[in-house]
Amino acid sequence: MLLGVIADDFTGASDIANTLAKGLPRQGGLRTVQYLGIPRAKAEPEVEAGVIALKSRSIDVASAVEQSLESLRWLLDQGCRQIVFKYCSTFDSTPAGNIGPVAEALAEALGVSGVIACPAFPGADRTVYNGHLFVKDRLLSESGLQNHPLNPMTDADIRRWLRLQSTTEVGHVEIAVVRQGSAEIGAALRENGERNRTLVIVDAITDDDLVAIGRAAAGDRLVTGGSGIAIGLAANFIEQGLAAGTSASVAGVDGPEAILAGSCSGATREQVEIHRKNHPTLAIDVGGVMAGSVTTAMLTSFLLANEGRAPLVYSSSTPDEVQAVQARFGREAVAAALDELFAKTAQELVKAGVRRLVVAGGETSGAVVSALDLGALTIGPEIDPGVPVLLSGGAKAVSLALKSGNFGAPDFFVKALERLAGR
Template sequence: MKVGYIADDLTGSNATAVLLKKLGLQTATVMNGATIPQTLHFDVIGMDLDCRYMHEDIVEKRVREAITELQYWGTELIANRIDSTMRGRIGFITDLLLDAAGKNGIAVISPAFPDSGRKVIGGYLLLHDELLENTSLNRDPMNPVNQSYVPNIVQSQSKNLVAHIGLHEIRLGEENVKKIFQEKIENGCKIIIVDAITNEDIQIVARGMATMNYNCFPVDPGPLTFEFIRAKYFNHNPKINYIFSIGSVSDLTKKQLAYVLEKEQNCEYIYLDPIKLLNPSKAQSIIENAINKAIKQFARKNIFIISTTHPSEANVDLREIAQEQNVSQELIAKKLTTAIANVTTQLILLDPSSVGGVICCGGDVTASLCNFVSADAIKLIEEVESLIAYGELVNGKLDRLPIITKGGLIGNKTTLHQCLRYLQSINTKGIIANES
């Protein structure tokens, strides 16, 4: 696989290169009109044209030279890395790329970058929930931005017909996106602008693009290019299982789990009734029933949530149970997290090679899992988000198992789902469809 993109400034090109490196790709930015190094292996080449404020004649010359260089290198795709606030000659450069893409070329523009506060709603680009013209960009000395409606910005710079697809259409799923794309294309549109306010919106658009019978290419500040490459070039057939081991009972955790259930169809919620778990005569049967339930779903589902917190009922008062049994609340909590660790471990051991990682929510359940599988340590690799760690178990029954750990009060409602996306991204590295 070889993928190229052009960028009108160096920092933008580098930002996209770093983003694509998360897919396990070897990336580089070529500067100053230099040729692509042939002695080193790269999967992705970004061509920095340094042309954001240049005259159209200079822009056209640099773009055409970059296209020629990328085609000589053997690229399968040329994307357009744009400024996330729509500065520069975006429509003009996109037209040049459409010319190079041939009669089946379709440009999909998504200025949205949710992780950086850029959203597109109704065609309007918002920067931290403000219209562009209401921000300091309106006073940019080189290229002041005085409007936020993306279709107008692009159409004023392009000779091609521009269309817009709203958020309500995107939220209906990738098949609907493909249908709307087809309608716009049949009406003569070559440039399609899409709304997006979350990374999930961008993923839907990318998956729709990837299976179209057209030469679609992304025009964006990075996220759409990332998702499009992942959807088009990576093999998603191998079944990889992910397990949430949830010890936290916080309201935030329940909201995070509800969000995962909303977004993921192949998800099985394995509820361990805490009252029955704390009854010595029922505990073992509850654990066995949970494992049997997981086994029955193991071939059909690939995301499993194991928790003593019911998704739709109030939490059990552990203090009351501790008083009834005349033991400490800490001992009660320890029994519950040990049960969660037990079920988690036995589920993983059904097919360890198919498990892409476990996400532990709550410090007690993380410690219980490590103790249950006799892990000596957690090798910390990097931070997923603030106060959320990614690493691998060291030694024990599940040596080198990928693990993400977070506290029950950390993040917002999407955080657990983002942890899942992080593991999925890690597991796509190196699984390139036409090279596997």
């Protein structure tokens, strides 16, 4: 294994696995596998990039650090020459963590400083300019992410946000330096490291910027960022003759289908509204979930009864509705109850023969795939930017699409089901 990724959630893991498998045009990417949690056995010898999906974004800092360091040890044992710590392109975290503490712990373990921190993903309209994170033409703090139910992002200056989580000053490489090329980027990173800055925010507005940053990181032991940071990393190994370059190509799995949506993002709510016009949908009453009157059996029965019609169940709500429910029952209690509901529903669906499963929302995806315990997932073709087809092994293979809340075109759900079937 050449490159190892530690991802702080399951949709993000799929996102960066897709980026590594795809690589650059006309060059191809790395043979990539996504692991659901820390593997128990050694990687297969043909794997060139291994992505460990953790559910560590919103847990306590100590546990997130512990899981990430354990992942690091496994990846190093597989021979990885470079490690990527992958977090969300909207930098989802609280002022206390977990991005800073995990990144610093990994840097200390590897003995490095002046480490790239770049959440930019232009393909999904996330850019970094003057150390500020933008979503399309809006500052992060004005993009709707300030209303995130678990990690509200109220400051677009990610240098300042990361400094709250870090033990050293946070550096910055501005876009003017990035546009001078990889040699200047590398020099700026080394200078920041010499000034005792463990983490360095690097501006990026286009994919070309990310390719230049990737070339600058060719010899780095540790890189951190969103999935966009990986755009140029596969090319480094291919150009060094360590990998031949390959394209993601797996057959789909046809069969009964279901869609589970737990994200409250604006993009997912729009996708739900469009889908419900022509397909059976069921809104989850969160109050009923907390009272025990909305059950796994109810959701499973609805989805199985509408086989062949792309059925959807969802808990997606507006920010005001989310805040009202959290105020009544408690944020952590609501999140845990919904995670359990979706996880058990997915288990029952797969037992009943569902073979195509689309899941929207990072926390929801983490709960679902953890419950299914599918092992390593093969990376297939891209459905929409950042969302690939995922295929489990075994006699009864399951094809999955794990969608971050803000990702995907308005018609994503129907498109995803078609791609999962190989169409």
